[in-house]
Amino acid sequence: MGKTAFVFPGQGAQFVGMGKDIYENNEIAKQEFDKIFSSLSFDLKTAMFEGPEETLKKTKYTQPAIVAMSLVLEKLVREKGIKPDFVAGHSVGEYAAFGSGEFLTLSDAVKLTAFRGETMNEIAESVNGGMAAIIGMESSKIEEVLKTVEGVVEAVNFNEPKQTVIAGQKDAIERACVALKEAGAKRALPLAVSGPFHSSLMKPAGEKLKSEAEKYDFKEGTAKLIANTTAEIISTPAEIKAEIYAQSFGPVKWVDTVNKLKENGVDTIYEIGPGKVLAGLIKKIDKELTVINVNSLDDIEKL
Incomplete structure (x- = not known):
């Protein structure tokens, strides 16, 4: 029996209205979204559901919006009895993987993402x-x-x-x-981005994230995570915190990540979250892998 991985998209997948349909038509999704929205000090709900696009495009909103939608959809996939053996995310998608692998609660994963978005923005503006x-x-x-x-x-x-x-x-x-x-x-x-993300110029963001991460209660994960920066398997709170620091100014080794999943017996990958970018990349890396895209209630019902 092949293993299963959940993977999560990064910045660029956002759109105004994201998550609204799920929120309005699924009770579990509504409860999860409300928990997330109430844990934040700013209005993510309006930015996601109503926009305007200018607001949603700001890193402070974009990053938690993508992670929030990804994690609520992930919860609905689990309701169908599907669980991951491995998790991974592309860039900020790795924060959704922290929530999916149960290293952090859903709300904490989004809250830490919001801090990341703000910090990245601040450093990007200074370089x-x-x-x-x-x-x-x-x-x-x-x-x-x-x-x-x-x-x-x-x-x-x-x-x-x-x-x-x-x-x-x-x-x-x-x-x-x-x-x-x-x-x-x-x-x-x-690319139309506000900064040199994942480059050494972003190291000051890593320092800030390192101290912020100490305020969170990380657990041993229930799934193994393939780290962006090394494409190695990590599963302890100490390893996750080290990755949070390194990932802010280190590479996203997506090709190696997908190859590592396959090496470890994964044959089915669920891309969970807005858009279909990762499904396209995965097919170019390895055509043999089965990729199932989950970005709407329709997709959930088909599972």
Whole structure:
């Protein structure tokens, strides 16, 4: 019997109205959402359900919104009797994995995510950084080229074999895009983000998250988590806290994460949360894996 993994999407999957249909049409979802909303010091409910888009796009709202919707849907998947052996998330999606693996309560996972969003925003505003997606080039080649580029620029999101995201100082990103295209990359696309996420420039955010995490009651997980930064299995509160720190300025090794799940006997992956980005990436990493997308009540009913 193959094993099951739950995976959770990161920033970019948000949309105005997210979760509203689930909230209005499912009693369990309504209770879970209300618990989450009441634990926060700002109005996430309005930002998610009504917008405007400008508000939801602010990292302070985006990150907890994605994690909240992912975890409420996850609760409904469990109601169908499906439980994960492994959990993983892409970037901020890893915080949904903390909740899903029961390292933190749902409300605490969202609350810590809200702190992350605010902190990331604050640090991003103080450094002049950005990100760009590099398409059609092996990640090892990208890393080689980046060594020749002046300034801080690093490969940070290893999304699929031919798509890697780089982050760093704005001018260094521009120089890197030119150098990578000259070296054979098909495309180098600057991303509409507010900062150089997952790069070493974000280390001050890691320091703040490290001390914030000490205020939370972490438990031994009920599922094993594949960490973004190492693609290794972690399962103790100490390991989770170390990952929270490292992940804020470390890489998202998504290709290695998916390969690690397969190595450990996973054959079915549920992508739970808004959008279908991870399902697309997983298929490009390994076509043999079965991926089930869960982002609506319809999807829940089909399970």
